[in-house]
Amino acid sequence: MKPFFEVQTLEAVWQRARDTRPLASETVDLAAAADRTLAHDFAAPHDLPGFVRSTMDGFAVRARDTFGATESQAGYLKLQGEVIMGRVPDFSLDAGSCARIGTGGMLPDGADAVIMVEHTREASRDTIEVSRSVAPGSHVIGAADDAEAGQVLLAAGQRLRPQDVGLLAALGVEEPQVFRKPRAGIISTGDEVVPVDTEPGPGEVRDVNATVLGAQVRSAGGQPMTMGLVPDDEDRLRQTVAKSLEENDLTLLSGGSSMGVRDLTAEIFLSFPGAELLVHGVSVAPGKPFIWVRVGHHHLLGLPGQVTSCLVTFHLFVEPLLERLLGREGTAFTRFGRLDATLTRNIASAAGRELFQRVRVEQTGAGWQAEPVHGRSGLLRSLVQGHGLVRVPLGSEGLDEGSKIEVLLFPGESS
């Protein structure tokens, strides 16, 4: 069976990613929750901090007792006691009195403000001199100032940063519910390809794509599963895809570079019961030969064999799908930094397709400069030397030297 071949736009493929249903959720230890994606809206189970706390070292007071106090006309308060950290004060503050309190201490009943230790002086063993007035609420956090019981604090689909994990900790969530990591089976093909630990003979090369894709999957939040290196043999390829279909959520097959294998990929993908061809060819370079077949909830993805094309195609198509499976929006390039720069040379493109051109960036007196990195797509060097991508939109015939452009910085690129 010969699959139909209708080239789609990048936008149409991205829409398919957005239309995909996220995976199920699971619980994780809080210590492993950073960078995972929350599976449900999170509402505060109780007020936070839950009691009125001091934000300074000083004295808990009734604010009105300090009114009028100045450097030249100090006020005096009776030292009624001390707040023990972590305990409920065993007294109520009397009018005209104060209590020693540390940062984080609980205000006694009757107190409504804290005066900083810097604005006081011990006049005697039980008298505190106050040289400033404070307003009610000064230097205190109210019982529900950080969160009110029931208030939604974090939204489903949010990637948890350290501070978000901190908020969960503060509210006693020991095992948050997050989306499961997508398991991505990685298959390399090619009769000329040998495993990394094998010395290649003349005419052979090591399996680079499996290594690169594995690192990309992991850094995008998925779990790479090595399915092996398969020679260009239809039956063995089909068997390996079938195994990955069974064990994983998606399969990445980086097309053997030899003739025939690329055509074969779509045929093998479509040979599984219920297979549905979503994408076969995209108007973008690199990434044109991308294939996407859905079988039930599994996604079979065919990527170019050339390593540079394979890496960029991952960012263009696989990563939005991973994002979506992880319960996020399914947008491309969310993990790329952005940098405004000036183009140092023309980039030629062809109408009717988008181009993602690799560039190096360099900071000069005249700001950031972006230099196109050319080099055949089989060369790793152009990727290793590149810092990011410049997008040349559909319908444009290229970008002129001197243009102001936005560089999409590869994930992991330091600034």
Add this chain to the structure above:
Amino acid sequence: MKPFFEVQTLEAVWQRARDTRPLASETVDLAAAADRTLAHDFAAPHDLPGFVRSTMDGFAVRARDTFGATESQAGYLKLQGEVIMGRVPDFSLDAGSCARIGTGGMLPDGADAVIMVEHTREASRDTIEVSRSVAPGSHVIGAADDAEAGQVLLAAGQRLRPQDVGLLAALGVEEPQVFRKPRAGIISTGDEVVPVDTEPGPGEVRDVNATVLGAQVRSAGGQPMTMGLVPDDEDRLRQTVAKSLEENDLTLLSGGSSMGVRDLTAEIFLSFPGAELLVHGVSVAPGKPFIWVRVGHHHLLGLPGQVTSCLVTFHLFVEPLLERLLGREGTAFTRFGRLDATLTRNIASAAGRELFQRVRVEQTGAGWQAEPVHGRSGLLRSLVQGHGLVRVPLGSEGLDEGSKIEVLLFPGESS
């Protein structure tokens, strides 16, 4: 012993980070090498790809045999054979002949170019019609085009991206040498603080800082080691610090919020033999009370107890040190994205210190807007709601509404 107290500038502290010696190196499996830092310059052990390869499906030719061929005046070549993928061709190409070859195939002796299959036609079983001329070197990768033996491809101190790991794979490096992950002992203090899994009573709060710092250490490339929650007790604090000194490369003690503990921290740090006070106070907000004591190769770091100050202080001071221990330059904010934005409200600062103001960003018709997020530093909310930081330099009294500013986007912030 009362430590001296001379407030230093941010730049002076950063210089100390840069002056620190990196940790030792270790080997890791290639599959775990992404995001680690290379410990030595890496030179190609052999040429890459090591043989002349085709970058297209088509026919290997002697370029001069195609000269003059056009659509209207086709040339004809004898089909001499086929290149088997992964094998050395068992023939030399004769003049006036061609050989079928797939992408990645090895050119036979005599051939110096490839003509794409699209520009050919099978005129007969053993004759190929050629409708275009190709120059020598067309559609081929030379034996050393990706790398020449001995050429330095990756530099020591470089964080490995997926493509860099791919280059190592291509050259057969199964276990690259990378800098060891710094082990960071994390100690929380405070009589009012209870573990996350404990229901806090009135006056108590859960231990947020240990969770946040653990996630920050991990995401910055270190290994967090939980040393426990210690009450405000000098002996127990000293014992826990001593244990961390023995087991880890650095210790993060987020200061108990109660009075006295902050002064105690420096004293305990300085009580160890050979202790050297590097920093005690920095002209920056937040982060002013930061303490850095070196004991041999170990770093004892005292951080503010307030969670928002603690998190920002980590980025300001701990992360550059981690970067440096990992063999990198020791620069702050390398993992932060940058965003140009317009300030929506004034930010007031005080002369004589730098300010890092938390902001929210929002995209509007007039570009990105940055809104200062105020809120007492004990509140998690202002961090959870914030997207990044704006730096107000030393000597400035603030930034005006409408100013064009650069926002440092928190790591993990999606764009």
